[in-house]
Amino acid sequence: MNRITTRLKRYGCLLLCLCLLMPLLQGTAAAVQDSSVVRVAWYPDSAYNITCENGERSGYGYEYQQSVAAYTGWTYHYIEANWPDSLNMLQKGEIDLMAGVSYAEGRAQTMLFSDLPMGEEKYYLYANLATADISVSDLTTLNGKRIGMLSESIPTTQFCEWEARHGLHTEHVTITSSEDAAAKIASREIDGFISVESPQWQEYSLSAITSFGSSDIYFVISKSRPDLKEALDNAMRCITHDKPFYQDDLYQRYLSAQSVEILSTEERDWLRQHGAIRIGFLNHDTGISTFDIQTGDVAGVLTEYVVYATNCLGDNALHFDLHGFDTQLEQLQALQNDEIDLIFHTSQNPSAAEENGLALSNTVLSFSQAALTTKNHFNELEPNTAAIPGNDFSLKQYLSYNYPKWTILEYPSANDAIKAMRTGSADCYVTRAGQLPRYMKDKKLYRVFLTQPSKTSFAVRQGDTVLLSILNKTLKTIPSSLLTGALAMYDSAPEKVTVAYFVKDNLTTASAVFILLSLLLFGLFRKARQSAKQA
Structure with a gap:
C-alpha cells in the first residue's frame, strides 16, 4: 500500500511539473516559430523607404531588405516612425532592423552593424543658382552665405571639416528635415543647405554646388536580437557574390540625382565669343540622322537632342549649326580642320579616340547590336570574323573595343559585307538590333543579339575642355x-516600300500577276488584230 501511495505521489508530481512547464514550452515554441518575423523600421524617405499613392513600397532600403529576405526567409513587420524615433526604438529593442545608417563610434555602443556596408551615400551642398549669388566655379562666393544643416549629424561634421580645409566661412542655420530645408529655401531664409544626394531636389530647381564628403551606410540590428546578425551578414555576402553590381544599380535608381545645370562664367564667355556650336552628322545614318534632299530637313535622334538641348541650361540658350557628311572619314577631317566643333556620334573607344586626337563626352545613348549569320550555332566568345562596311568607323571601334578576338573584314558597302557573310567569307554581319526587321523574312539567316551594348558619345578635339563641359551638362539634364x-x-517607323522592293519581297505573287496581265494583254491584242482585218 505504501509503495502504491509513493508511486501515485511521484506520478502526481511529474504530472504537476508537466502542467507547469507546458505554458513555458508553448511560449518557447512560439518564439521559435516567430523568429523569422523581423520588425523593420519604416521611416519616410524619398530614396530609402518610398510609399506610393497606391500603398506600394519601394526604395533603396526596401529593395535591399527584400533581397536579404530571399536568402534568410525572413518576414518583415514594418513599424512606421520618423528617423530619430526609429533609431531610438531600435536602441530600446522595439525595432529589430533598420537600413541606411552611417557608422559612428557612439552608435556602435548601442547597436550592431552589419559586417558589409549596404552602399555609400554622398553629401552635397545644394542651392538655387537662379536666386543665390553663388558660383559653381568660385567657391569663395559661399563666404557669408546662410547654409542649412541638421544638428549633430555626420554630413554636418564633414561639411565643417571641408569648410575649414578650403578656408571658407558660412553662417550655419539649423534645419529639422528635408521639408524644412525646402521651405526655408523658398522663403529666402537660407541660401543653401547640405543633404544626401537625392533626385527629389530637382523638383525644387536646386543644383548640387559641390560634393564635400561621403560615408558607408549599413544595416543596424538591435542588441536584443543578436541572432539576426549572422544570417544578415551571410545574406549580404551572397548578394555581393551573386550580384556584384547590385548596389550600383540601386544607387543609380534611387540616389543618383539629375541636378539643374548652370553654365559657369568661363562657359558663357566661350559661347558668347564662339557663337553657334557646329555639329557634324552623317547624311544617311538611319534613326540617328537622315538628310532629306527634297525638304532640306534632318530627321532622327540628332534633331531630338538639338530641340531638347537648346533650352536645357536655364536662361543660357544654346544655338546649333548642323553640317552633313557622307562618310565618317569626312567628318573626322572636318573636325581636325576646325570646320565643325563636334561629331555626332562615335563609339566609346578610348584607344581609338586617343589615336585620332579626340576627347569623348559622356554617353549620349546606348543600343543593342546583333549579328546576322548563316550558322545555326554562333558563339560571340569565339574568335569570329565580322564583315562590315569599310566606311563605318563607329562600328569598327565598337567591335575592336568589345570583341578584341574578332577579325574585322572591311568591304566597300553594306551589300558587299552582307554578301560576304552569305557566301561564308565571314561568320557574321553586325548591325543595330533596331534594323533587324528588314531581314526577318529571310529564312536562311539567323539573328543573334550581342551581349555588349553599343555606347556612343560626342567627339570633340582633344583640348576643347570648355565645349566638352557644356556638352556633358546638356547630357546630364536629358532624361536617360x-x-x-x-x-x-x-527604327520602328514604317519604311517607304518601292516597286523594286515589293517585287523582290513578293516574287511569286508578282510573277503570277505579270503572267496574267501578259495573257490578258495578248488576248486583247489578238482581238484587236482580228477586228482590224475584218474592217
Missing part, C-alpha cells in the same frame, strides 16, 4: 531614356 527611346521610335 529620351534619346534611346527616340532611336527605337525611328
Whole structure:
C-alpha cells in the first residue's frame, strides 16, 4: 500500500511539473516559430523607404531588405516612425532592423552593424543658382552665405571639416528635415543647405554646388536580437557574390540625382565669343540622322537632342549649326580642320579616340547590336570574323573595343559585307538590333543579339575642355531614356516600300500577276488584230 501511495505521489508530481512547464514550452515554441518575423523600421524617405499613392513600397532600403529576405526567409513587420524615433526604438529593442545608417563610434555602443556596408551615400551642398549669388566655379562666393544643416549629424561634421580645409566661412542655420530645408529655401531664409544626394531636389530647381564628403551606410540590428546578425551578414555576402553590381544599380535608381545645370562664367564667355556650336552628322545614318534632299530637313535622334538641348541650361540658350557628311572619314577631317566643333556620334573607344586626337563626352545613348549569320550555332566568345562596311568607323571601334578576338573584314558597302557573310567569307554581319526587321523574312539567316551594348558619345578635339563641359551638362539634364527611346521610335517607323522592293519581297505573287496581265494583254491584242482585218 505504501509503495502504491509513493508511486501515485511521484506520478502526481511529474504530472504537476508537466502542467507547469507546458505554458513555458508553448511560449518557447512560439518564439521559435516567430523568429523569422523581423520588425523593420519604416521611416519616410524619398530614396530609402518610398510609399506610393497606391500603398506600394519601394526604395533603396526596401529593395535591399527584400533581397536579404530571399536568402534568410525572413518576414518583415514594418513599424512606421520618423528617423530619430526609429533609431531610438531600435536602441530600446522595439525595432529589430533598420537600413541606411552611417557608422559612428557612439552608435556602435548601442547597436550592431552589419559586417558589409549596404552602399555609400554622398553629401552635397545644394542651392538655387537662379536666386543665390553663388558660383559653381568660385567657391569663395559661399563666404557669408546662410547654409542649412541638421544638428549633430555626420554630413554636418564633414561639411565643417571641408569648410575649414578650403578656408571658407558660412553662417550655419539649423534645419529639422528635408521639408524644412525646402521651405526655408523658398522663403529666402537660407541660401543653401547640405543633404544626401537625392533626385527629389530637382523638383525644387536646386543644383548640387559641390560634393564635400561621403560615408558607408549599413544595416543596424538591435542588441536584443543578436541572432539576426549572422544570417544578415551571410545574406549580404551572397548578394555581393551573386550580384556584384547590385548596389550600383540601386544607387543609380534611387540616389543618383539629375541636378539643374548652370553654365559657369568661363562657359558663357566661350559661347558668347564662339557663337553657334557646329555639329557634324552623317547624311544617311538611319534613326540617328537622315538628310532629306527634297525638304532640306534632318530627321532622327540628332534633331531630338538639338530641340531638347537648346533650352536645357536655364536662361543660357544654346544655338546649333548642323553640317552633313557622307562618310565618317569626312567628318573626322572636318573636325581636325576646325570646320565643325563636334561629331555626332562615335563609339566609346578610348584607344581609338586617343589615336585620332579626340576627347569623348559622356554617353549620349546606348543600343543593342546583333549579328546576322548563316550558322545555326554562333558563339560571340569565339574568335569570329565580322564583315562590315569599310566606311563605318563607329562600328569598327565598337567591335575592336568589345570583341578584341574578332577579325574585322572591311568591304566597300553594306551589300558587299552582307554578301560576304552569305557566301561564308565571314561568320557574321553586325548591325543595330533596331534594323533587324528588314531581314526577318529571310529564312536562311539567323539573328543573334550581342551581349555588349553599343555606347556612343560626342567627339570633340582633344583640348576643347570648355565645349566638352557644356556638352556633358546638356547630357546630364536629358532624361536617360529620351534619346534611346527616340532611336527605337525611328527604327520602328514604317519604311517607304518601292516597286523594286515589293517585287523582290513578293516574287511569286508578282510573277503570277505579270503572267496574267501578259495573257490578258495578248488576248486583247489578238482581238484587236482580228477586228482590224475584218474592217
